Amino acid sequence: MSGQTIDGSLFVHLELEAPVTGAAMRVGLLGLGRIGMFHATTLSTLVDDLVVSDADLTRAEEVAGRLGARVGDPFDADAVVIATPTSTHAEALLRACDRGVPAFCEKPAAPTVAETQRVREAVRRGGVAVHIGFQxxxxxxxxxxxxxxxxxxxxxxxxxxxxxxxxxxxxxxxxxxxxxxxxxxxxxxxxxxxxxxxxxxxxxxxxxxxxx
Structure with missing residues (x-):
């Protein structure tokens, strides 16, 4: 496993080498707003076990039922997709790092420079794969x-x-x-x-x- 900053200051990219075992993949999805629903629809066709979570429990249950997913802790998974409002990104990324869960997060990583630096350091310390979506x-x-x-x-x-x-x-x-x-x-x-x-x-x- 090797860590490398892409531009020297903003992002951390980790290349991971892991054997393909054929085991079922569980992916968590945090946030079911506009972009979260896009990810939910896509992930539901790609992974074996999709665990969704949203501040609106009724919405989470409705989406889970429609897509064949389930409501639960999105960090109790092999990877997590973070699609919540920007103000919550840093907290969610820090939680993913603390629990050792690889994460994809919608941009930006955080709303301020200080919070982004906290996330960067957490990624470096934990060696967790984190990708920020700059489409x-x-x-x-x-x-x-x-x-x-x-x-x-x-x-x-x-x-x-x-x-x-x-x-x-x-x-x-x-x-x-x-x-x-x-x-x-x-x-x-x-x-x-x-x-x-x-x-x-x-x-x-x-x-x-x-x-x-």
Missing amino acids: RRFDAGYVAAREAPRAALVKAVASARTTVVHVETVPGGGSGAQAWWDVPIAEVSGLAGTRAAREHYGEAKRDQRPYL
Whole structure:
């Protein structure tokens, strides 16, 4: 098992070598909002035992019944997917590290630099595999924007503009102001390596603003 920081400060990636035993896989899912339901639907077709949990027990029971999952402790599993509001990510990741459960967490790891550093240190100490979901890095349009300067098609990217349409799919669950914190994180991550992205990260680090 080896630990490696991807960019020197933000993430920890662990490469694990484990034999394939054919044993049933149990995956926990914490949070059944808009993105949580996406993960629930996907995981229900991939794993043997899906354990779901949500602050709304009635919703958790309804989803479990519909997808053939069960309600329970999502950390009592072989791995856990964290899809709760941003303000709860750090606490959930720390719990996963404490219990030695590999985790996939929706971005960001935490709403502040200090909390993110706590998570990073917990991952390093515990040797737990943790992955933060920055999906924009794999979107075709963002990949093209990142590669253009490298291919000398443009000299530099000084700024980028995107339009995001958010549709509330969970009754009473909406995103509200939280989207204004979360969406730009994905945009900057997706264009990581451009001058605009480097300046954003540099200014945030210098001023100790939330930037993850």
